[in-house]
Amino acid sequence: MTKKREYKDDYPNKTLYLPGPTEVREDVIEAMAEPMFGHRMDRMTDLYTTIVEDTKEFLGTDDDVIILTASGTEFWEATTLNLVDENMLVATSGAFSERQANVADRLGKTVDRIEYEWGTAVKPEDIRDALENGDRDYDAVGVVMNETSTGVRNPVEEIGDLMGDYPDTYFVVDAISCLGGDYVDVEEHNIDCIFTSTQKAFAMPPGLAVCTVSDAAYERELDKDSASWYGGFQRCLDYYDRKGQTHSTPAIPIMLAYRKQMKHMLEEGHEARDQRHREMAEYARDWAREHFGLFAEEGYESQTVTCVENTQGIDVAATVEEVSEEYDMVFSSGYGDLSEESFRIGHMGEHTVESVKELTDAIEDVAGL
Incomplete structure (x- = not known):
């Protein structure tokens, strides 16, 4: 005990x-010490719309962006619930890609793994072979861009390029330990959802998760009978469109830190x-x-x-x-x-x-x- x-x-x-x-800049830490305000006030709308739109500008994407009070793990669950009816293909090459597959298992999905020895990178041709010759039609393919346990950077751009040949299969990328420090063109490479946590390359305090959502991924969720409640694309994005806020109470101090740090990131x-x-x-x-x-x-x-x-x-x-x-x-x-x-x-x-x-x-x- x-x-x-x-x-x-x-x-x-x-x-x-x-x-x-x-490490987090001192002025970013200091930004968390502002007086508290209500999460339904106009001030919150100013804050949340600022960090969402600044993030889209930094990433260079017109895709929607969701920022939730959570760790990046939330979007393992949410993307699986929102996009996968039955079958998911996950390339596993380390602890965190295996964990992504395990999450889908626990959510009741049928998960096929392409397994690699730790330290080895995912090969695009193996993804294509599984999509072409596998026994199942896959709703989504999951890949970890940066395998934190092994220091491997997987070629998500090449994988995304081939995913353009499979428009009915959604491409989900865990970029938790690299987004913001390793450039990737989200739309150019057919990435439907890419997500991260703020405490990594964004250099912010822990506590927020960030995810991009393509139009196709949003529409996919609308066609499903069930989806994530907390991380549902429709729930999050429709509320943002109506109110410019989050649907549930957010960690306001960390969002204030996010606002300050994202300005630094845009400047750089x-x-x-x-x-x-x-x-x-x-x-x-x-x-x-x-x-x-x-x-x-x-x-x-x-x-x-x-x-x-x-x-x-x-x-x-x-x-x-x-x-x-x-x-x-x-x-x-x-x-x-x-x-x-x-x-x-x-x-x-x-x-x-x-x-x-x-x-x-x-x-x-x-x-x-």
Whole structure:
């Protein structure tokens, strides 16, 4: 039985290099301290319409955008309930893609998996083969764009391009650990829904989930007998069209933070933000190759999370702890069974090559590299 551990006021501040949450600007944190107001006031309409329309501008899409008080997990459930009658195809190559498939299983859908060894990327030709030669007609295909557990970046653009040949099958992309730090043209590549969480590459506090919805996906839900109540496309988007607000009480302080950070993101620009993340990823990969190895398949490495293969056999848990204690920097051990076989560096949000180098210097010192 877990016992209460009293929250204190004297914790040291740690710089976060996790696969999320990540560092948040001070003015974004301060934005949460505005006086409270009602979620049915005009002020809320001003706030919510601002963050929705700014998000569409940043992503460069005319698709609808839903921002809900939730983690990105909400849209695993919502997209499945809204788009899938019976059959779903999910490519699994790590912990989070497997979890996406498990959610659909628990919702009573028939889920076929294309299974890959962890560290291996999804191959578009395998998706096409399953759609062409499988025993079922699929309502939707689910793919994780950035597999947080392995540092693999899957080729969702190529998969989306082939999905144009299957207009009755909807394409759902989990981009939780990369959207905002890894550019993707949503409409160009036939993505019906792509979703994320604010605490990752958006560099905002945790607590909000963001999802784009194509016209076809919206119409698909209208034809279904059942859909998600909380994350239903019609429920969310029709309420937005009528009121410019959310249908249920939102986390207003986090939306205030969202408003502030999205202005910063628009000022930087999506392509420039993508380039900065690309430079951080290249530095992290070069460092990993020099001292260790890379867990991800060559050519499919993540732009926001580098999973370093522990070829030197260092004590990963002890290194993570010592770097935290000595340098007040926090990175992550490997995920699950990979906890000692690898470790992960999150280079997302507001980090730069210079700040990532501070972490790798600390790891070198502690590990005696």
